[in-house]
Amino acid sequence: MKQQNRTRNVQLIVRVTEQEHSHIKRKMALMKTNNFNAYARKMLIDGYVIEVDLSQYHELAGEVNKIGVNINQIARMANETRNISPQQIDRLQQEVEQIWQLLKLSLSELQSAS
Structure with a gap:
């Protein structure tokens, strides 16, 4: 059953390796959260990428x-x-x-x- 009344109605799917998944879990633990959706949303919206000129x-x-x-x-x-x-x-x-x-x-x- 589709829920049309959701505030967030666009679903994003991300595939990661086991190693990446472990890394994400460690980062979530540092932020003291178990909610992947909240963590991912926060990082995707407010996170930043550092480009280093080597x-x-x-x-x-x-x-x-x-x-x-x-x-x-x-x-x-x-x-x-x-x-x-x-x-x-x-x-x-x-x-x-x-x-x-x-x-x-x-x-x-x-x-x-x-």
Whole structure:
């Protein structure tokens, strides 16, 4: 039996994966609601989408990669001429690795925020 007297008479159907469903349930729990219709309506009307421009991070990653290439060239020359110690080369490589880790951490924080 159709109910023509409903205030909200348009039905929307959304299909999600099991993982997405679990994620939605966690979000609903954070908002302290069990009513999916109310939650979905609130998010669809009042929710917002964050679009993040990652182009600067891609450029930064390219620059860090270039630094790594330069360090490898320095290491090759140092190994040939013996003007730099293996410890100094290791230190340079560790510092580049730290830069990469900071970049990855920053990107993962951006992704989790969106």
